[in-house]
Amino acid sequence: MIDINDDILLRKILMKHFTEPINKGLKNNKKAIIKDAKSQTCADEMQIEILIENDIFKEISFEGTACAVATSSADIFFELIINKSKSDVKKIINQYKIFLNTGEASKIELLDKLIVFKNINKQKNRILCANLAIDAINEIIE
Amino acid sequence: MKDLKKYFPFYDKQSNLIYFDSSATSLKIKKVIDAEMQFLTENGTNPHAVDYKKGYQALELIEQARQLTKEFINAKKPEEIIFTSGTTHSINLLANGLKKLIKKGDEIIVTELEHSANLLPWIVLAKSNGAKVKKVELNDDFTIDIDSFKAILSSKTKIVSFASISNTIGAKNDIKLITKVIKDFNKDIIVHVDAAQSIGHIRTDVTDLNIDFMSWSAHKMYGPFGLGCLYGKYDLLNQLEPLFYGGGMSLKIESDLINYSLATLPEKLEGGTPNISAIVGFIESIKFVNLIGLENIEKYELELKKYFVDKVKENNLEKHIIFYNLDIKTPIILFNVKGVNPQDITNFLDDKYNILVRGGANCARRIEGVINTKIAIRASFGINNNKAEIDKFIEALKNTNSFLDVLF
Numbered sequence: 048m049i050d051i052n053d054d055i056l057l058r059k060i061l062m063k064h065f066t067e068p069i070n071k072g073l074k075n076n077k078k079a080i081i082k083d084a085k086s087q088t089c090a091d092e093m094q095i096e097i098l099i100e101n102d103i104f105k106e107i108s109f110e111g112t113a114c115a116v117a118t119s120s121a122d123i124f125f126e127l128i129i130n131k132s133k134s135d136v137k138k139i140i141n142q143y144k145i146f147l148n149t150g151e152a153s154k155i156e157l158l159d160k161l162i163v164f165k166n167i168n169k170q171k172n173r174i175l176c177a178n179l180a181i182d183a184i185n186e187i188i189e
Numbered sequence: 190m191k192d193l194k195k196y197f198p199f200y201d202k203q204s205n206l207i208y209f210d211s212s213a214t215s216l217k218i219k220k221v222i223d224a225e226m227q228f229l230t231e232n233g234t235n236p237h238a239v240d241y242k243k244g245y246q247a248l249e250l251i252e253q254a255r256q257l258t259k260e261f262i263n264a265k266k267p268e269e270i271i272f273t274s275g276t277t278h279s280i281n282l283l284a285n286g287l288k289k290l291i292k293k294g295d296e297i298i299v300t301e302l303e304h305s306a307n308l309l310p311w312i313v314l315a316k317s318n319g320a321k322v323k324k325v326e327l328n329d330d331f332t333i334d335i336d337s338f339k340a341i342l343s344s345k346t347k348i349v350s351f352a353s354i355s356n357t358i359g360a361k362n363d364i365k366l367i368t369k370v371i372k373d374f375n376k377d378i379i380v381h382v383d384a385a386q387s388i389g390h391i392r393t394d395v396t397d398l399n400i401d402f403m404s405w406s407a408h409k410m411y412g413p414f415g416l417g418c419l420y421g422k423y424d425l426l427n428q429l430e431p432l433f434y435g436g437g438m439s440l441k442i443e444s445d446l447i448n449y450s451l452a453t454l455p456e457k458l459e460g461g462t463p464n465i466s467a468i469v470g471f472i473e474s475i476k477f478v479n480l481i482g483l484e485n486i487e488k489y490e491l492e493l494k495k496y497f498v499d500k501v502k503e504n505n506l507e508k509h510i511i512f513y514n515l516d517i518k519t520p521i522i523l524f525n526v527k528g529v530n531p532q533d534i535t536n537f538l539d540d541k542y543n544i545l546v547r548g549g550a551n552c553a554r555r556i557e558g559v560i561n562t563k564i565a566i567r568a569s570f571g572i573n574n575n576k577a578e579i580d581k582f583i584e585a586l587k588n589t590n591s592f593l594d595v596l597f
Contacts, residue, residue: 054597061593066528089532090549090564112564114530115593166596173536173596 051155051162061163064119069126071118073110074098084111084121084183088175091117095183104128104136109180116164116173121180123160133188140185147174190489193481193572196411198222200573207544207578211409211571212356212521215389218411220473225413228469236465237437247465254468255455257475262403263394264420268454271426272463275417276385277306278432279404280350282419282458283381284310286429287348293319296345300325300333301558302355307383307404308555311350320347324558330517331360331559333367342371348379353387357556357567358514359521361387364398372399379425385409390490390519392483401425407467412474416467419458426454433460486572490520493570493579497522500583510586513560520570523560526589531566537592542585544568 049056079098086092093111097104107125124143128136139157146152146161150168164177194200197216199208208216228250236251238244255267264270273279291297297311301324308322315322326337333351349371354361364382371378381402384393389410395403402425407416421429431438431451438460442449451457478486498515501507513523526534531548538544546568550556557563568582 058593058597061596091530091532112530114532114536116533116596118530164596170536170540170595176532 048156049160049162051165057163057165060123060160061115061119064122064160065115068109068118068122070108070122071110072108074106074108076106079106080187082183082187084109084179086113086117086175086179088172089114091176091179093117093121093180093183095121095180097184097187099133099187102133104131104133107184113179114176116167116176117179120161120164120177123163124181124184127159127161128184136184137188140181140188143181144178147177190481190485190572192575194575196220196477197573205543207542207581208573209544209546209568209570209578209582211573212359212386212567212569213547214408214414215411215571216573217408217413218474218477220477221412221470224473225466225470228466233466235462237462250469250472251463251465254472254475257472258418261475261479262420263396265396266423269420269423269426271419271421271455271458272468273404273417273419274415274464275406275408276383276404277417279417279419280306280381280383281310282432283402283404283421283429284314285432286458287379288314288318288430290428291315291318291320291347294345295320295347296343297322297348297350298325298338298341298346299323299349300327300351300355301555302327302331302358302360303350303352303383303555304356304385306385307350307352311348321345325351327360327559331355331358331514332362335366335370338367339370339374342374342378344375346375346378348381350381350383352383352385353393354390354519354521356386357521357565358523358559359386359517359519359569360514361391361517361519364393364400368399386519386521389478389486390483391487395420407471407474410474411477413464413467413470415464416471423454426458429458431458431460435460437461437463481572489572490570491518493574493576494518494520494522496576497570497579497582500579501586504583504587506583506586509589513565522568522570523565524568525562525565526586526592529589529592531564533592534566534589537589537595538582538585540595541591542581544582544585 073096079096082095084093091113093109095109098106142152142157167177196218198219199216234243236247255270258270259267326334328334368380380400382400384403384405388405403420408414438452438456440450511525535548548566
């Protein structure tokens with residue numbers, strides 16, 4: 048478990064996923080679904096490619112331009128939910144939503160590296176960024 | 190020019206805030222706020238209710254505002270001023286009003302720098318009537334290229350619509366020259382100027398410029414929200430089909446419920462109860478601009494821009510920041526920090542330095558056709574700013590590599 052108080056580490060994690068996102072670049076898998084995630088309030092926009100097999104998230108990738116918060120949250124989240132079932136992902140999303148709004152969650156361990164967004168609740172306008180890709184996945188689940 | 194901050198109550202309880210977003214809306218002066226409040230408190234009646242004194246006073250205030258506006262832009266008569274809810278409403282009123290004049294194959298000319306309000310209404314008009322929207326080439330300084338403009342004009346050209354100062358990049362067009370080129374080619378081509386970005390900053394004499402229509406908003410000239418104007422030459426304005434039909438603009442409705450007669454200008458195009466409190470506030474915003482003087486406003490804002498540009502060079506900021514319009518002589522700065530998304534920087538400037546700027550597409554969706562980016566940060570200076578604030582801005586821009594500080 049990452050130390051939530053280790054700001055230097057958290058910052059490094061966020062920066063790494065922003066500057067060198069591991070899930071960036073669409074795979075163009077014909078069996079995958081494509082979902083657009085476009086902010087209504089800023090210019091952030093992403094295209095997300097998702098392959099779900101037997102209710103399991105098998106592949107996720109994205110393309111587009113977005114801020115550091117939107118990009119890193121997408122990349123971290125996709126890394127976290129790969130090979131997880133829709134219901135497990137739903138649990139993560141529920142915890143993440145609470146965490147974004149309050150900075151706390153009852154099962155914070157589910158969030159893994161997403162805890163880098165511990166202070167987003169103090170910047171209400173950035174909650175939208177930290178949710179951009181996650182909302183798109185949530186829509187698919189629901 | 191003396192420090193004008195005292196005119197803006199915005200700073201009374203938050204003098205630490207640095208407002209660099211005058212292009213989105215200018216801050217409001219106290220007299221405007223007081224005038225709106227006073228009207229709402231002491232009058233607040235409908236200007237259509239002229240049977241009693243208060244209603245008549247409200248009507249008189251509208252006429253006073255119309256007269257002042259007429260003088261402000263040097264229109265020929267007050268009836269040439271139509272009050273709208275803002276620039277967007279004005280341009281929609283115009284584009285919709287010209288519907289019957291536009292036929293299949295006709296052409297409307299715009300530039301790629303227009304904000305959405307000066308693009309979408311024309312696109313919608315063109316689509317519905319089978320006309321075409323064409324864009325004119327721009328010079329390196331983002332102004333309209335006169336030679337290619339001459340080449341694009343044709344017998345099909347019906348309307349030319351362009352911003353006096355563009356919304357994002359701040360390029361200042363030579364309205365008089367462009368209009369002359371158009372009118373020399375064909376005096377019947379309608380020339381519309383979107384003055385949203387210029388009205389509170391440079392003098393616009395519609396008679397001298399010989400333009401047919403002009404749109405702007407009060408909230409960009411230290412005035413109230415929810416109010417704007419459409420200026421039009423009387424005969425042309427009179428040809429416009431109203432956008433709204435309703436009270437205040439109908440004279441008679443026949444019992445067959447088919448025939449009706451409308452009021453004359455300006456009421457004909459002002460259906461419904463007007464935003465009277467904003468109109469009263471607008472009287473004060475015009476008086477304020479007249480008091481300070483547009484020449485002084487323009488001079489002061491350019492002084493701020495020059496000061497900023499000098500500091501950028503002095504601090505070698507161009508090493509990590511791309512500036513798109515330093516050479517342009519308007520108080521708008523458009524830039525991007527290399528490798529960082531605009532929103533991260535606007536958030537950083539707000540959170541760490543109390544500097545309020547805009548990021549993103551800034552309502553100009555076609556900007557990518559002009560500069561090599563869809564999104565950028567816009568800082569716009571106004572008469573409420575001073576050099577000390579620019580110093581802080583420079584300091585902040587030097588430290589943009591700390592942009593993640595807002596999160597940790």
